[in-house]
Amino acid sequence: xxxxxxxxxxxxxxxxxxxxxxxxxxxxxxxxxxxxxxxxxxxxxxxxxxxxxxxxxxxxxxxxxxxxxxxxxxxxxxxxxxxxxxxxxxxxxxxxxxxxxxxxxxxxxxxxxxxxxxxxxxxxxxxxxxxxxxxxxxxxxxxxxxxxxxxxxxxxxxxxxxxxxxxxxxxxxxxxxxxxxxxxxxxxxxxxxxxxxxxxxxxxxxxxxxxxxxxxxxxxxxxxxxxxxxxxxxxxxxxxxxxxxxxxxxxxxxxxxxxxxxxxxxxxxxxxxxxxxxxxxxxxxxxxxxxxxxxxxxxxxxxxxxxxxxxxxxxxxxxxxxxxxxxxxxxxxxxxxxxxxxxxxxxxxxxxxxxxxxxxxxxxxxxxxxxxxxxxxxxxxxxxxxxxxxxxxxxxxxxxxxxxxxxxxxxxxxxxxxxxxxxxxxxxxxxxxxxxxxxxxxxxxxxxxxxxxxxxxxxxxxxxxxxxxxxxxxx
Numbered sequence: 001x002x003x004x005x006x007x008x009x010x011x012x013x014x015x016x017x018x019x020x021x022x023x024x025x026x027x028x029x030x031x032x033x034x035x036x037x038x039x040x041x042x043x044x045x046x047x048x049x050x051x052x053x054x055x056x057x058x059x060x061x062x063x064x065x066x067x068x069x070x071x072x073x074x075x076x077x078x079x080x081x082x083x084x085x086x087x088x089x090x091x092x093x094x095x096x097x098x099x100x101x102x103x104x105x106x107x108x109x110x111x112x113x114x115x116x117x118x119x120x121x122x123x124x125x126x127x128x129x130x131x132x133x134x135x136x137x138x139x140x141x142x143x144x145x146x147x148x149x150x151x152x153x154x155x156x157x158x159x160x161x162x163x164x165x166x167x168x169x170x171x172x173x174x175x176x177x178x179x180x181x182x183x184x185x186x187x188x189x190x191x192x193x194x195x196x197x198x199x200x201x202x203x204x205x206x207x208x209x210x211x212x213x214x215x216x217x218x219x220x221x222x223x224x225x226x227x228x229x230x231x232x233x234x235x236x237x238x239x240x241x242x243x244x245x246x247x248x249x250x251x252x253x254x255x256x257x258x259x260x261x262x263x264x265x266x267x268x269x270x271x272x273x274x275x276x277x278x279x280x281x282x283x284x285x286x287x288x289x290x291x292x293x294x295x296x297x298x299x300x301x302x303x304x305x306x307x308x309x310x311x312x313x314x315x316x317x318x319x320x321x322x323x324x325x326x327x328x329x330x331x332x333x334x335x336x337x338x339x340x341x342x343x344x345x346x347x348x349x350x351x352x353x354x355x356x357x358x359x360x361x362x363x364x365x366x367x368x369x370x371x372x373x374x375x376x377x378x379x380x381x382x383x384x385x386x387x388x389x390x391x392x393x394x395x396x397x398x399x400x401x402x403x404x405x406x407x408x409x410x411x412x413x414x415x416x417x418x419x420x421x422x423x424x425x426x427x428x429x430x431x432x433x434x435x436x437x438x439x440x441x442x443x444x445x446x447x448x449x450x451x452x453x454x455x456x457x458x459x460x461x462x463x464x465x466x467x468x469x470x471x472x473x474x475x
Contacts, residue, residue: 005031005121008045008058010068011084016107020055020084027114039063039380046071051079053117058085058092066096073100078128080120080435086112087249153200153234155179167242169214171250183211197237199225210244219242285353294324347375348383352390352419356408358392365392365403371410376419382469384417385449389442393421393465396439401463415470417451430457442467 007024015036024031034049036042039062046054054072058065065083080131083096083104090436093104095328104118135183141161147168147178149160157175163173178198180191188209195207204226211221225238251253297317318410349371356367378386390408397403403425411418439455446453451469 003030005029005053005117006049007033007049008042008049008051008054009035009037010035010042010054010060010063012057014170016057019107020110020113023110024114024117029117037066042068043071045255046075049075050371053082055082055084056086056118056427057438060081066099067103069096069099069101075161078124078475081119081345082113082116082120084110102341115340144239146239148239149180149198150228150230150235150237151180153236155181155196156237158230167213167219168211174214180249183471184209185212195223196225196236199238199396203227211240220247269304290324290328294321294328297324299320305334341384343380343387348386349375351387352410353407354385355390355394356406359398359406363398365397365406367406369407369408376412376417379449380416382449382451383446385451386467386469388418389445389453389467390419390421392442397423397425401427404461417469419467420464421466422462424462427457427459427463429459430455430463 009017009020011020014035014037017033021031021033028193034051036045038060042063045051052084054068055320056065056068064084070079071081080102081100083093083101084107085104086107088104088106096104102123103116105116138161141159144161144163147335149157149158149164149166151157160172160175164175164327168175170178181192183410184192184358191209192207195205198205204224204227209220209221209223213219220242220243223240225236228235228237259365275304297320300317346354353369353371356369359365360367394406397406401423402425406421406423410416410421411420443453444469446469451467451471453468454466455463456466457463
């Protein structure tokens with residue numbers, strides 16, 4: 001059942017008012033009507049009741065349809081307004097339609113009125129829904145945390161939100177006359193233009209660049225762009241976020257990390273120096289003491305050998321001498337682990353070659369070592385760092401890889417040092433995050449000496465570890 005319409009008739013001729021209502025009812029229209037014969041009655045009705053349509057005569061003695069139209073548009077913009085008059089010039093009819101009237105009907109052709117009313121009311125309903133939709137759209141757009149923009153293919157701004165105006169400092173009128181390139185410095189204009197073309201070509205793209213506000217402030221921004229269709233026209237829609245704080249935080253984090261690396265490097269240097277000192281003391285002091293004790297033991301052994309009753313004591317001295325030899329070997333190993341003397345005596349390449357041979361003897365795993373023909377001079381911290389990393393790699397090979405062979409390659413290119421160690425073991429999935437202290441230790445050592453480390457491994461396909469250091473002091 002259709003709802004009953006509310007009609008306001010602005011008509012000073014009662015007979016015409018009755019005629020209009022009769023015609024509408026004959027056409028099946030259900031409605032209630034209020035008839036206003038002058039300005040006072042019209043204003044009283046429009047201010048007290050909500051109507052669906054106003055039917056206004058143009059020939060009232062002291063009140064015109066134009067005045068009534070202005071009142072309706074001001075107070076009730078979604079109420080239909082139809083001029084129903086006996087005579088009206090075509091010029092006036094066009095004029096009143098341009099001012100906002102929905103239609104005009106001559107009284108000698110009232111058969112058109114029911115259809116005109118229905119059409120006008122429907123048009124107002126659609127207009128109201130569109131306005132509500134736009135209001136909701138504007139509300140959503142303005143609630144976005146960043147800037148919102150919609151531009152056509154020529155770069156004209158069709159829509160934007162309040163954040164765009166606030167952050168840029170430009171008014172709505174100014175933005176409507178601008179192009180995206182206007183918000184960037186000269187060196188960025190071509191970059192932004194190329195990005196917009198990429199959005200229309202690929203359908204979507206992102207960009208980070210510096211946005212310039214009206215007062216000249218430079219703001220780091222992250223922009224997104226997606227090609228879309230709006231009002232049957234190809235457009236770009238996107239949002240932008242101020243990333244100044246993020247960039248500052250990243251710079252601060254980089255600075256902190258650099259400071260921490262420097263602290264770690266300093267601590268590592270102190271540790272190596274301390275280990276070197278301990279190694280020397282262990283080797284020189286403790287080694288000398290045991291050597292001296294061994295000499296005294298040999299003297300005691302000589303004295304006991306002259307005593308016929310000293311056989312048992314001689315056996316004991318032999319056992320003590322054997323244990324002293326083993327102790328000296330252990331001391332040398334501890335001193336070597338603390339600070340390998342070969343690094344100072346032979347250099348890095350020869351030391352790593354020696355470590356490879358020792359590893360083969362202990363584990364039976366073949367190591368093919370390849371390095372520069374001539375020894376290269378390295379920064380001591382780089383040399384000890386690569387040495388420690390190589391020790392850890394070989395330890396992991398022995399413990400976990402089940403490898404039969406290892407190939408080690410040392411390459412020196414100007415100031416670039418690369419150590420690559422590849423095994424043919426069972427491997428592991430290097431794409432997964434690993435928290436092994438050995439792997440983390442290698443990564444940390446590589447960072448401390450200013451290098452990078454890459455670990456590539458696959459189940460059943462072995463493991464490759466590549467360490468690269470930019471050695472400023474290398475020759």
